[in-house]
Amino acid sequence: MNTYDVMVIGSGFAGMAASLFAAKRGLSVAQAGGTGGIDFSTGFIDLMAVHPVAGQRVWEDPYAALAALRRDLPLHPYAHVTDDEIAAALGEFAAFLGDNGLCYTGRPGRNTLTLTSAGTVKPTYLLPCSAWGGVEALEAKAPTLLVDFHGLKGISARQIAEVRADWPELRTARVRFPGMGGELYPEHMAWSMADQARRIELAEAVRPLLGDARFVGFPAIFGMTDTMAVVRHMEELLGRRVFEIPTLPPSIAGPRLRAAFDRGLPVLGVRTYTQKLVSAAEVSDGLFHFTAGSGSTAVRIAARGAVLASGRFFGKGLKADRHAVREAVFDLPVSQPGKREDWHRAEFFDPRGHGINQAGLETDAALRPLGADGRPFHPRLHAAGAILAHQDWMRMKCGAGLAIATACKAVRDLNQNL
Amino acid sequence: MDFFSIGLGLACLSFVLGLAWRVHGRPGSRLPRPSAGHGRVNRGLAAGLADIVLLRRTLRGGKLRWAGHTLLLLGFLPLLVLHAMDGIVTRPLFSGYEPTLEPWQSARNILGLAALAGLGLLAWHRGRRLPSLSRFQDWALLGLLASILLTGFLLEAAKMSSPADFERMVADYFPEADSEEFIALQAHWARENGVRFERFLPTAQEILEQGRELHEDRCAGCHAATSTAFASRALADALPAGIVLPRTVPPIFWHLHVGLSFLALALLPWGKFLHPLASPANLLARGGRRDSGFPASALGRNLALEACTRCGQCSLHCSVSPSRRVLGNADILPMDKLADLRSWLDRSLDGAPLADLVEGSHVCTECLRCTQVCPAGIDLQDLWMSSKAALSEEGRAGVDGEIRKRSAGEWARELGSRRLGGVGSSGPGLADRAESFWGCVQCTTCTGVCPVVAVSTDPQRDLDLTPQQIMNYLRMGLKAQTLGARMVWSCTTCYKCQEHCPQGVPVADILYELRQLGAGTLRHKGKP
């Protein structure tokens, strides 16, 4: 049995980032986890935008927001990571995606407001290059045509236009997607766009509707592994700037990220065990012994160190029963509201969020989760991403950034101890 | 007209008519045209002949069967030619031929015993290795041949011990014998050749000597000692002392022996009785080939259809025999499938037997093994592949084809009122268990990754339901609504849905289970 330097538990943003960073630093890496985390992503890489959540204050400068956050919430995981570390981690992460056909962009040091499929805008830090045209069109309120498709659920150009009453020159059109009918699914459409003939047919269908539009927005369906090539081809065919609007998850954004990692991680030597959840762990002779998968199909993996990036409830890193929340792999103590009644507030949409959303693992400054005695559970066990306590990534708009930054920090500190 | 002429005439008539019926083939064959020929008709003549003469293919199937056949053929064929047809073969060829002279007498016994031994080996083999594969005609053929041989021995034994035959011979060839000479000859024949007489005979030396001289003078020209017919003589001697056969016995055995032989001739064109003719003919046509793609003509295919010896080798070696064990359908194995295929081609197969043939046809994996082991050299592979196409062409495309004949809605109406069980007999399957779907959040990932949905131009129209919709129906307990859906039957089993499901729903396994359930439902339809 191979013994790896690092076992990465989880395959969401944090797990993928941890594997990437560890492999880039020359460590041998095994990674196990289910689909779900990455696959349900919107494709945006948020860094930090909303603080305090109760006041819904949106920050244009994420680093200023971080400074305020560290001051107001010293327990927040971002308190353990410096701005430089965050910037470097995001840069390395985006470069990896770029190398694997997934172009990301943004404004250094600034959040960007980007259009969502509901017509609202949300602040994010890095976004797919294919969506950048939408940012420019939105900011300039330029003459723009939004196209959607018969049969594609989860995005309505007309609804976007109605919500964006501040954008009078936004027109909409609904067309038939060439070659497909009935109910449409983004992944199928994306694969079919690999065919140049399909793009030409689509451009033919849209061209008569262009009018004076300078930008044309489409639901995100432009190819799976080389989106920008498709976008540029569409721009060439239509003679207009073209951009994508992400659809509701599961959208094409998840599979694109998944494809980039599936392509890039094995090249770096990462041994992936996809769709195998780590079900048990034990420590002996200074080694971790993990069981991935269950029953007769389980595999055993030994590693000297580990990064616990198993996510929260959807990622199955945390498990809630009637009375308490537990950590799934090591049964680490979970910081959580004292009583079941305190998990949620009375109103589901309470802007302050719920107690349960802040549940997670307590760590030391090196992101090592604490055991029952309040000391690090193991000197070479680190945690990263959504499983960390004292953060509410969804409301703070900091999910991917937190995952990437803490993964980077965890790997670096772990590397020093190996 | 006597018994012999009438019997022979009828037997020949049956043979000729039957053969004509089988040889003229099946008008308007249901099988598709054979593919263009390879033009290698005569190249394997020597190999074909070697297959026939040496029974090479039989030898590959097992030594016991080979030994049995070889003994039977080595014994039976000379008997057929030299004994049964002695009037037209042996007598003209060998001057002075008499069946009661040597070497004919001992040869007949040796050949008869060899043939019987061969039959014994074949029967033993069949009883031991093929009990479940054997049908009436298999045992009937063995029994008929054995009966001919046994009645032959009995006839010979009866004749040699019968006083009536002795008296008839003396009357014909020694009419001037006085009573003393007659008694002396009787005494000699009783002592030396085992004839049983009612009266007490003298044993004095001089009388026996006189009998011997008379025998040498009058009988020995046509009669070797009956002890050379050693088997028959042993049979005759086995009669308890003092028992004399009634005069009616030898004619009874004669009628039996001759009658059974005529029966065999009459039955020759029917069922597997033809194989002594059809199998060698097919071997010759195959020219030693063991692969498929030949014969390239409809005639050759008809010959192949007739050449089965029902030896069971194909069924013993069949790759899908485990499926036969589980599903219980005899037509999954080649030997019985071939018989039913013939019936279908003759338009005399319908109902449940036809359903069995269709299932057998579709379970076959076309592995070529039956074709390789067939001692008769039948290109079974060609028959299976062409008949599968022909059955599909006539709307018998197996479970899949039956399901596709009706819409998902029609199936839902038909099956809605029925109790659909689980798969296997392990109780409720995945589709019946609520736990299977607990995790399902209807996120459409399964549908999103499905390559079949991806290539359909309109999933609702082409596939009725998408995978995630099927999961939704099932968790509401609406199994009948899903069973006829095209998505279930056009699933390519790539398992992407199951692999990508973030919640661990075994989507592809469930679709497999629905197909198994559909197959089981159709299989039991109309059967108790």
Added chain:
Amino acid sequence: MRYAYFPGCKIAHHLPAHGMSVEAVCDRLGIGLVREEFTCCGYPVRHESQDASVFSALRSLALAQRLGLDLMTPCKCCFGNFQHARHQVSQDENLKLRMKNLLDEERLPFPETVRVHHLLQVLDESLDTVSKAVTRPLRNLRLACHYGCHALRPAAITHFDDPLAPTVFERVAAATGAVPLPWELRLECCGYPLRGRDESISDLLMAKKLASAQASGADVLVTACTYCQLQFGRGGGIPSVLFPQILGLALGLSPEELGLTPDAPWLCRLEKE
């Protein structure tokens, strides 16, 4: 290294070149192939009956177990069904009992210990030996390796490789000196399972794969499964070649020994070296 060799049903008549090339390559590499009269793996009958499919698989596994050998097959569908059948009996005590009874009737052991390998796994385990045995590296040849569904998924049952980011085929292929290329649809279905069931979808799936392989710039699409090869063998455009044939060429075997037509255009690329 000796294995009970399970060629599967389709090789004898439908794809003899697969059998030829597997045997030639194993012979060259010193991988012992022990013959046995196996029956079907149960994959084709799985649409019809769970029991028939599982029993078919277990019976062949039992024969291998009686030989005291692990089983090796060059077919992904056979491989997948063996793994699937074992998983099924491990999950269902009643099924296991029924299967044991059926095996008992033939006095066959229940196959507890026998392991199942696909040819690619066997080659991967002795990659050094393979690399050293290569006498004619195929440096000019660019390959689009087609994974084949039934070995790959569901990975929790088949244990072939990572289901979303597999590497074994490319790793073994690279040992021949040829260049495996990344391509978009490498993990998608060839469409064979719908042959005779839904021809139009089968054709569409195949056409998509072939177009994607062609677009990757590969010279040949490489398969390691009888069924996939049968499917792609019907298509036009990029030629589809069995992996043991590619490996055989690298080991210095002649096209004829591998069941290849010596005048196939793609073979010309090798001559340029």
